Amino acid sequence: MSKIIAPPPFLKGAAKAAAKPSEVIKERSMLLQKQMLGDLFHDLTTAKDTGRKVVYTFVPGNLSELILAFDMLPVYPEINALQWGMRKKSGSLIRDAEKYGYSEDVCTYVKCDVGMFLNGNIGPTGEKLPPPDLLLLSYTGCFTFLKWFENLQKLYPGVPTAMLHTPYAADGVITEDMVTYMVRQLEEDVIPKMEMVSGKKFNPEKLSRHLGLASESEDWISKIFDLTKIVPSPIDAYFAGVYYIGPINAGFRGAESAVEYYHQLYLEVAERAREGRTPVTPEGELEEERFRLVVEGPPNWTHFREFWKLFYDMGAVVVASSYTKVGGLFDNGFRHDPDNPLESLARYCMGCYTNISLPERVNLLEGFIKDYKADGFLINSIKSCNSFSAGQLLIMRELEQRLGVPVSFIESDLVDPRYFSYANIKNRLDSFFQMMDQRKRVGGRHQFSKPEQTSSGEQCSMILPVLQQEGAL
Numbered sequence: 001m002s003k004i005i006a007p008p009p010f011l012k013g014a015a016k017a018a019a020k021p022s023e024v025i026k027e028r029s030m031l032l033q034k035q036m037l038g039d040l041f042h043d044l045t046t047a048k049d050t051g052r053k054v055v056y057t058f059v060p061g062n063l064s065e066l067i068l069a070f071d072m073l074p075v076y077p078e079i080n081a082l083q084w085g086m087r088k089k090s091g092s093l094i095r096d097a098e099k100y101g102y103s104e105d106v107c108t109y110v111k112c113d114v115g116m117f118l119n120g121n122i123g124p125t126g127e128k129l130p131p132p133d134l135l136l137l138s139y140t141g142c143f144t145f146l147k148w149f150e151n152l153q154k155l156y157p158g159v160p161t162a163m164l165h166t167p168y169a170a171d172g173v174i175t176e177d178m179v180t181y182m183v184r185q186l187e188e189d190v191i192p193k194m195e196m197v198s199g200k201k202f203n204p205e206k207l208s209r210h211l212g213l214a215s216e217s218e219d220w221i222s223k224i225f226d227l228t229k230i231v232p233s234p235i236d237a238y239f240a241g242v243y244y245i246g247p248i249n250a251g252f253r254g255a256e257s258a259v260e261y262y263h264q265l266y267l268e269v270a271e272r273a274r275e276g277r278t279p280v281t282p283e284g285e286l287e288e289e290r291f292r293l294v295v296e297g298p299p300n301w302t303h304f305r306e307f308w309k310l311f312y313d314m315g316a317v318v319v320a321s322s323y324t325k326v327g328g329l330f331d332n333g334f335r336h337d338p339d340n341p342l343e344s345l346a347r348y349c350m351g352c353y354t355n356i357s358l359p360e361r362v363n364l365l366e367g368f369i370k371d372y373k374a375d376g377f378l379i380n381s382i383k384s385c386n387s388f389s390a391g392q393l394l395i396m397r398e399l400e401q402r403l404g405v406p407v408s409f410i411e412s413d414l415v416d417p418r419y420f421s422y423a424n425i426k427n428r429l430d431s432f433f434q435m436m437d438q439r440k441r442v443g444g445r446h447q448f449s450k451p452e453q454t455s456s457g458e459q460c461s462m463i464l465p466v467l468q469q470e471g472a473l
């Protein structure tokens with residue numbers, strides 16, 4: 001009997017669908033992730049009793065290792081918002097924030113967060129989240145974060161705020177002056193405030209230890225996403241990828257549990273690759289990989305399953321996406337460095353996807369399209385996210401010109417259900433798939449011959465030696 005890996009737990013009903021053809025196996029990585037996130041929410045709900053201090057902060061440019069070094073607990077408002085969206089409950093929170101005075105144009109993550117506050121700060125798991133002891137405004141690229149925290153300061157009066165300003169890497173270069181500027185802020189403002197709030201003295205050795213663990217997790221997650229270069233891809237790097245980036249973005253980067261999780265996940269994905277298997281969807285394993293895509297922009301969370309279905313029904317697999325790099329760009333070799341702790345935190349923040357310039361983003365995406373043998377490039381433009389959306393048309397046209405690759409552009413929102421139009425998106429995607437299909441039929445540039453397949457089902461002669469070298473096989 002063939003094994004079917006259970007889909008991520010957030011896909012309600014997916015396990016049932018996947019169970020149809022065969023038995024459902026809960027992969028060990030899924031159990032590990034469930035345990036990690038459950039423990040975090042438990043620690044948060046009991047924080048006031050246990051005396052643990054709580055930091056509200058953001059995903060892009062997060063200082064996860066520093067928070068761990070002070071034994072504090074992180075709350076990421078964007079993650080709460082997207083989880084509300086997936087549970088289809090963000091709409092009413094957004095409307096409450098609009099009634100409170102927030103305009104229609106404001107980022108819907110912000111409105112979801114404010115709506116959550118107005119409704120008693122009950123988190124997406126149904127448990128009340130503790131108020132912050134520290135507002136840590138360490139962010140990259142998007143100025144909405146700045147305004148968001150100004151609002152949180154008003155909602156939580158008297159809570160100390162530490163701000164780490166990240167210089168924009170406009171020309172793609174990170175200079176020593178920029179690093180020094182950030183290190184000075186860490187030394188003079190961020191760390192002293194964390195010492196004051198936590199009541200603990202800064203321990204550089206402890207920070208270095210967490211940075212070493214972060215580097216290990218970054219190695220594993222890079223290797224996992226490298227495996228989607230294989231044809232067929234063993235996982236979907238966008239729809240399943242958003243699940244895989246959960247631990248590294250939710251405060252576990254730098255923790256031992258994350259290293260264990262990503263190592264385990266790597267072994268599981270590598271096994272799928274060795275067996276030549278296709279991604280698991282909410283309706284079981286994909287029958288055939290027909291189109292390989294690179295996607296720019298976040299997904300829609302309110303209609304996540306319907307959105308994904310539009311792709312897997314057509315045999316489309318996302319092999320690389322910019323969104324899964326939002327918590328850190330590790331493809332280019334960047335790793336947190338235990339020997340240069342504060343400098344590496346600074347370089348991490350400046351190298352985040354949201355902090356790099358449009359030409360840099362185009363170069364990165366061009367590399368993805370080539371390296372992952374994509375048949376097409378798609379943008380999901382988010383109505384309320386100016387940070388991602390600005391310049392996307394330019395990115396698309398530039399890539400089309402450079403590579404001659406089929407491109408398409410759809411629009412939706414993160415967590416506002418009013419901006420998801422199924423028919424519009426389907427129309428656009430249908431034309432896109434048709435275009436790629438035609439291109440393939442006439443032997444277009446991304447017509448890839450499938451690798452030799454052995455009797456045991458092993459594929460991908462190019463990648464096998466790599467997997468063997470890693471000890472995965």
Ligand code: SF4
Pocket residue numbers: 107108109110142143144145354384385386387388414
């Ligand atoms: S505008 Fe976009 S990047 Fe900025 S906070 Fe909102 S969702 Fe995040």
